[in-house]
Amino acid sequence: MDLVAEPRGDLLIVRAMADRIDAAGAIQFKDRMREITQHPAPRVLLDLSRVAFLDSSGLGAVVAVMKALGPNRSLELACLTPTVEKVFRLTRMDSVFTIYPTVPDGLRDAV
């Protein structure tokens, strides 16, 4: 699972480079996110703009990553593609995560 991380102040932007987070890749995704979030940024923003498909195993993995960050750090999501958005909406996980339609502009310029 190809994930690229970029620290910006108190934020760690993680870009998922794969086109799917599915049953075949969910464990790798979790493992790689665990490594990346060794970086102590309090907020982790996962950019899903390249992910066209996410199944229930992928959703479970995203939830597991959020839980692993603990109560004092957050996992936020950006740029959900239509099918990914549908999975979050139907399972009501869209009410659990802060979801941005784009990587917020203010964050792009943050130092």
Place this chain on the structure above:
Amino acid sequence: MQSESTGGVTRIIIPSDPLAVREALRALFDTLLLRSLPEAERGTAEIVLAEALNNIVEHAYSTDRGEIELTLRLSHSELACRITDSGAPMPAGQLPEGALKPLVPPDDLPEGGFGWFLIRTLARDLHYRRINGQNQLSFCLNAGQSSAREMIVSNWDDMTQQRQNFPVNAPQRSAINDL
């Protein structure tokens, strides 16, 4: 993966492996058959098929491996799907209820159990039976084909034309207005 496609029917056979499921979905949604679906219907079909196939890999074939056969039949308005495997039967011979667990953040958030909820939410005419040592799951998905919409529009035009021939106060007129 073995695959054959004739007359709007596609049949594929894959081994019970998550990577094989991924590659089968990639190949299927790249075929002419499924590329013709509108984007929303394609997305829905991929979600349901992924959940159904992964469930078989994970549960029916949890202790051994085998084959999964998937047959898709596309008509104007729907995509009919049938999935057969030779793995373990469904517990109690029935499909899981698939109810969504309550979302209580953060510690008690469920990390699984979404699969049957998604299938039951997105598919219709869902049937399961155990026959000759095999599981057979069938369901229908909305195909939302433009040809189906054209058909509706042309029927509507026909009715509009008929309406002009109706006496003004005939009961048929209100029925048509209700359309």
